[in-house]
Amino acid sequence: xxxxxxxxxxxxxxxxxxxxxxxxxxxxxxxxxxxxxxxxxxxxxxxxxxxxxxxxxxxxxxxxxxxxxxxxxxxxxxxxxxxxxxxxxxxxxxxxxxxxxxxxxxxxxxxxxxxxxxxxxxxxxxxxxxxxxxxxxxxxxxxxxxxxxxxxxxxxxxxxxxxxxxxxxxxxxxxxxxxxxxxxxxxxxxxxxxxxxxxxxxxxxxxxxxxxxxxxxxxxxxxxxxxxxxxxxxxxxxxxxxxxxxxxxxxxxxxxxxxxxxxxxxxxxxxxxxxxxxxxxxxxxxxxxxxxxxxxxxxxxxxxxxxxxxxxxxxxxxxxxxxxxxxxxxxxxxxxxxxxxxxxxxxxxxxxxxxxxxxxxxxxxxxxxxxxxxxxxxxxxxxxxxxxxxxxxxxxxxxxxxxxxxxxxxxxxxxxxxxxxxxxxxxxxxxxxxxxxxxxxxxxxxxxxxxxxxxxxxxxxxxxxxxxxxxxxxxxxxxxxxx
Ligand code: GLN
Numbered sequence: 001x002x003x004x005x006x007x008x009x010x011x012x013x014x015x016x017x018x019x020x021x022x023x024x025x026x027x028x029x030x031x032x033x034x035x036x037x038x039x040x041x042x043x044x045x046x047x048x049x050x051x052x053x054x055x056x057x058x059x060x061x062x063x064x065x066x067x068x069x070x071x072x073x074x075x076x077x078x079x080x081x082x083x084x085x086x087x088x089x090x091x092x093x094x095x096x097x098x099x100x101x102x103x104x105x106x107x108x109x110x111x112x113x114x115x116x117x118x119x120x121x122x123x124x125x126x127x128x129x130x131x132x133x134x135x136x137x138x139x140x141x142x143x144x145x146x147x148x149x150x151x152x153x154x155x156x157x158x159x160x161x162x163x164x165x166x167x168x169x170x171x172x173x174x175x176x177x178x179x180x181x182x183x184x185x186x187x188x189x190x191x192x193x194x195x196x197x198x199x200x201x202x203x204x205x206x207x208x209x210x211x212x213x214x215x216x217x218x219x220x221x222x223x224x225x226x227x228x229x230x231x232x233x234x235x236x237x238x239x240x241x242x243x244x245x246x247x248x249x250x251x252x253x254x255x256x257x258x259x260x261x262x263x264x265x266x267x268x269x270x271x272x273x274x275x276x277x278x279x280x281x282x283x284x285x286x287x288x289x290x291x292x293x294x295x296x297x298x299x300x301x302x303x304x305x306x307x308x309x310x311x312x313x314x315x316x317x318x319x320x321x322x323x324x325x326x327x328x329x330x331x332x333x334x335x336x337x338x339x340x341x342x343x344x345x346x347x348x349x350x351x352x353x354x355x356x357x358x359x360x361x362x363x364x365x366x367x368x369x370x371x372x373x374x375x376x377x378x379x380x381x382x383x384x385x386x387x388x389x390x391x392x393x394x395x396x397x398x399x400x401x402x403x404x405x406x407x408x409x410x411x412x413x414x415x416x417x418x419x420x421x422x423x424x425x426x427x428x429x430x431x432x433x434x435x436x437x438x439x440x441x442x443x444x445x446x447x448x449x450x451x452x453x454x455x456x457x458x459x460x461x462x463x464x465x466x467x468x469x470x471x472x473x474x475x476x477x478x479x480x481x482x483x
Contacts, residue, residue, distance in 0.1 A: 090352070
């Protein structure tokens with residue numbers, strides 16, 4: 001049962017092949033047996049999951065089941081869950097039980113889904129390897145010495161290890177696509193504003209976007225269907241109609257034009273990585289797509305611009321963690337200043353502190369124009385590059401990461417080395433565009449992802465292209481040897 005996709009579970013539950021309680025029990029026992037090796041969960045909500053599964057089975061027995069009734073998934077620990085520990089991977093929130101549900105959580109609950117618990121992540125979603133989590137690193141199921149990517153490393157590892165068929169995740173600069181690529185699963189980062197950020201703990205508010213990690217594009221469509229849509233509680237959530245994402249999965253891609261940015265295929269990307277991505281492009285050509293070389297001339301400015309804008313926004317967002325209202329508080333504060341200083345000093349990890357300092361500096365009087373304003377101007381240039389390219393092509397394709405999964409500890413001593421992990425993913429967030437990571441090959445026995453980038457609110461076309469690729473290839477069905 002644990003190899004089933006969301007689409008298969010939905011069909012099996014409807015056909016009475018097994019009950020929600022049965023599949024939930026099986027997955028919970030896998031988590032119990034195996035997750036000590038992966039560390040993909042921070043909190044397992046077994047009792048609550050079984051109660052939800054029982055309720056789902058009762059609803060089905062009464063003839064009121066819908067597509068999502070009784071399907072088990074899990075959530076990145078960045079989403080507030082009513083009555084359940086919500087840590088964001090930080091000591092700062094290691095004692096924080098959220099008093100309400102995020103909109104995304106609300107929607108899955110309303111659809112009748114079952115939640116097995118909360119998934120590990122880099123602290124406050126800052127990182128590319130899951131090594132910055134207060135709750136310890138996550139192991140990549142393909143090679144436990146290697147990282148699963150980050151920040152949604154727990155989501156990607158849990159889905160790759162068949163502990164859950166799908167998981168929620170978030171992507172501020174690559175945190176869905178990069179871990180999906182490194183773990184050989186399918187990641188979808190929708191358009192900024194497609195999904196409500198209400199109750200999703202903010203890292204960089206103008207970039208953060210919720211999305212999905214699954215084992216197929218078909219499942220990503222099913223999850224997006226639940227998550228997408230307007231929410232008056234998030235002023236950046238767009239009031240745009242939500243199409244039926246599953247309905248267009250089987251459209252032909254004959255005549256679709258795919259753009260290949262010259263900047264994403266430079267000589268410093270290894271020949272093996274280039275080959276895996278080019279093979280995937282060739283597959284699209286076989287299916288009737290046309291390929292066109294394009295240029296994103298400002299792509300090289302994405303990392304520097306992001307590492308001004310994201311820290312600036314995080315320095316403001318994280319100021320609410322002050323040891324007073326919620327979260328970690330230091331022992332025996334002498335006075336209010338001591339309370340702030342030690343609570344924040346002890347509660348935040350190194351990477352988070354680095355970014356708060358960079359962000360506060362970049363926003364300070366005298367430097368604002370030189371750094372923050374300049375970075376926002378560069379951001380506009382990057383957005384314009386994509387807009388021009390997407391006038392000429394339907395989708396853009398390229399690699400997700402420069403290399404397959406790296407070893408734990410390999411990049412922790414040099415933050416810039418770690419930041420470069422997102423060299424192909426970050427520009428998309430700056431532009432607010434939707435993107436996917438689709439398994440497209442292997443290098444040294446480790447999975448490699450193909451990145452697909454679409455136009456604003458064109459998730460349906462992305463999912464269609466990804467699904468067609470998965471109909472023609474079986475990279476998404478490959479799994480780690482011991483699973
Ligand atoms: N790796 C990037 C960072 O550390 C992106 C993280 C993310 O998308 N949340 O900021």
